[in-house]
Amino acid sequence: MRTVKEVSRLTGISVRTLHHYDAIGLLKPAAVTESGYRLYNDEALNRLQNILLFRELQFPLKDIRDILDNPDFVPEEALEQQIHLLELKRNHLDKLISFALEIQKKGVNNVNFQPFDKTELERYSTEVKERWGSTAAYREYQEKTNKQTSAETEQAAGHIMSLFARLGALKHLPPKDAQAQNIIRELQEFISEHYYTCTDDILKELGQMYACDARMKRNIDKAGGEGTAEFAAQVISFL
Numbered sequence: 001m002r003t004v005k006e007v008s009r010l011t012g013i014s015v016r017t018l019h020h021y022d023a024i025g026l027l028k029p030a031a032v033t034e035s036g037y038r039l040y041n042d043e044a045l046n047r048l049q050n051i052l053l054f055r056e057l058q059f060p061l062k063d064i065r066d067i068l069d070n071p072d073f074v075p076e077e078a079l080e081q082q083i084h085l086l087e088l089k090r091n092h093l094d095k096l097i098s099f100a101l102e103i104q105k106k107g108v109n110n111v112n113f114q115p116f117d118k119t120e121l122e123r124y125s126t127e128v129k130e131r132w133g134s135t136a137a138y139r140e141y142q143e144k145t146n147k148q149t150s151a152e153t154e155q156a157a158g159h160i161m162s163l164f165a166r167l168g169a170l171k172h173l174p175p176k177d178a179q180a181q182n183i184i185r186e187l188q189e190f191i192s193e194h195y196y197t198c199t200d201d202i203l204k205e206l207g208q209m210y211a212c213d214a215r216m217k218r219n220i221d222k223a224g225g226e227g228t229a230e231f232a233a234q235v236i237s238f239l
Contacts, residue, residue: 001030001031001039001040001041002039002040002041002045003037003038003039003040004018004019004029004037004038004040007040007045007048011048011052013048013052018038019038021048021051021061022038024061024065025065026051026061026064026065026068027044027047027048027051028044029044030043030044046075047068050064050068050075050078051064051068053082053086054067054082056086057082057085057086057089123213123214123215126209126213140195140196140197141195141196144194144195144196145195148194156190156194156195159190160187160190160191161219161220161223162223163183163186163187163190164187164220164223164224164228164232165223165224166183166224167180167183167184167224167228167231167232167235168221168223168224168225168227168228168231169224169225170183170231171224171225171227171228171231175231175234175235175237175238176238180231180235181235181238181239183235184203184232184235184236184239185239188200188203191203191206200239203236203239204236204237204239206236207232207233207235207236207237208233210229210230210232210233210236211229211230211232211233216229217229217230220232
């Protein structure tokens with residue numbers, strides 16, 4: 001067992017920060033002495049290591065707590081995700097360094113904002129948060145999809161794409177149009193039946209992802225034509 005001061009010296013984290021982690025339920029000590037001294041065992045240190053890795057990846061403390069407290073949390077899987085995110089971060093930094101060196105060589109008037117693009121890094125971070133953070137929805141998703149055969153899974157995905165194809169045919173209409181709204185309601189009901197309970201709030205989050213997630217946007221536009229993902233997001237925003 002280590003005292004809070006020993007953990008602070010070991011990790012470089014201030015005692016005040018460790019006290020804050022305790023106060024918000026992110027990192028509880030394994031025991032507290034009669035004198036009020038916090039003591040940390042190996043399990044607590046392992047959790048702290050996970051916290052620090054996610055902090056390096058700029059995850060908010062609340063999200064880290066939700067991830068680590070998820071009863072389905074698998075440390076080995078999370079570590080693989082952390083490694084991938086760190087590699088994406090390193091690649092992003094390498095591009096920025098190369099860009100800065102290019103500016104230094106060619107002059108400050110070399111304008112290019114592409115190296116600042118964090119789309120892939122942010123997309124994967126979102127996937128990790130959804131994987132571990134949305135516990136109730138994810139558990140329901142697991143329960144329902146685990147019962148599906150591969151053919152049923154493929155059929156369900158195909159049906160969703162057919163809904164987007166129908167929606168794409170209505171892009172010339174205003175987002176408030178009843179036909180478009182009805183298709184989105186069909187989508188919501190289908191997701192609830194085959195994946196997880198799709199509340200209006202979850203549906204609105206999905207709408208944002210349809211418009212902002214490059215991979216989802218590409219697949220939806222492939223089904224309904226260019227602009228379908230944006231249109232779907234607009235229709236959902238008027239529900």
